[in-house]
Amino acid sequence: MRRRTVVTAGALAIACALSVPTTAFAKGPGGSQFDVEGSNQQDGGKTLESRIVYSGSTGGSHGTRSSGFTPVGDWSPPACWYEPKWTPDEFAEEFQKEWDIPHSSGVGEAHDLAEEHYKNGQPYKDFNKSETGKGMWWDAVRDRSREESGDPAAFACDTATFWVENGETPAVKNAVTPEILAQLAYSRIKVPDTKVTLAPKDTTKVNLPTWAWLDRATFKDVSVTASLDVAGLNISATTTAKPVSLELEPGTSDAETYPASGECRLNDDHSIGEPYAKGDAGRTPPCGIKYLRSSGDGTYKLRATITWNVTWTGTGGAGGDLPDGTFGTTQDITVQEIQSVNR
Incomplete structure (x- = not known):
């Protein structure tokens, strides 16, 4: 097993140069592989694309935000972050589904590059299925409202999907920690509409x-x-x-x-x-x-x-x-x- 948290500059440059006709694909192996979002809530506050669960004063089970709870100063909660998303089998399935695209207009080159990266041993072999139970694939999650508003911060998490062994914390900015979770919880606080x-x-x-x-x-x-x-x-x-x-x-x-x-x-x-x-x-x-x-x-x-x-x-x-x-x-x-x- 080989563990990498950042892809090579060459892979990043090649993938970013490609024009890909699908909204599900973001950047190839040089960036987040999938267009994931962090505020589509259902099933008790769990996002469809995120494994983070929110509870408390979120304004309801869907975690809707307060319309006006605004941080003082220039600080804002993370607009994107990294978290564990898939087991090896889940990632393999997601990968094949999202990369089921025609080999045309340079897309085939990006597909081949991604397969080399995650499937053919450069650096990962068969989506790390041999490491099942020993770790998970981590990927970027974007705050939907920040993404839809065009906030550049929502697109700052452009590190490729990467493998992390259980118990380890990746050396990537905005990788989920208790403090990152606290900041994400901040963005979902719903305060009462109190009339004086x-x-x-x-x-x-x-x-x-x-x-x-x-x-x-x-x-x-x-x-x-x-x-x-x-x-x-x-x-x-x-x-x-x-x-x-x-x-x-x-x-x-x-x-x-x-x-x-x-x-x-x-x-x-x-x-x-x-x-x-x-x-x-x-x-x-x-x-x-x-x-x-x-x-x-x-x-x-x-x-x-x-x-x-x-x-x-x-x-x-x-x-x-x-x-x-x-x-x-x-x-x-x-x-x-x-x-x-x-x-």
Whole structure:
């Protein structure tokens, strides 16, 4: 048995130069052999092409993503990664199925090159069937949404399908580890679409402080676990997002926020702000807004953005921090002039 994680530069150059009329084939032996994706979920959160299973606050069994949970800064979860995909028999079957194409327009040359690489002993012999039970074939997986949006990062995993013995970790960037699983779990976190409670509700008056708060009961930590359990590899990671603050943007410059920064921090009981109670009319709200001008015949778009602190723990005691995430929603606020009666 011979183990290789990266093909030769010559094979890569030849394969990349070929024009192949099939969407299933990507790059020949110089790159991922198959057009695989990482977000087509079914069967309890397991992808069709990926063996990673997601559970927890994923927005349902299909692992759909939050529409707006956005990392702070330039960081983003992996758009592609490598994971164990096939046993020798499975890879042989997949290989033959995907390479069942005519020997024309240079495709035959690519086919022959790939057969030499995986079947004829240069460097692999008969898809490593003699090593059955001792390892698996690893291949690239792409995040479908990132791929469809044309994100170049989704195409960065261009190392050829490679063999890894059980218990070994390949020296390839973005090969699945607990930390990579934690980052993938991050991209599938679904946070609640929490609407801020206001007093007065929806309609307020000019120069009247409006109280804003989020109850502890509807403002909880959320987490997603990503796990991979195949022969020779059993790892998992749980990524947890904890709400830490609420930022209020009034939707107009003719307003003041409480506190002045507009950022309301988490209370000791994990709530934010304070519910309005009878008798509080003369108090300044710990979290709220005061509009200085009427919204006229329209409304102001109050935007409430929650910041979530994100951490992870994984197999073997691994763990750490990931970038904070934010999620914002808007709600319409009508601001009226206070009517006075002249005698």
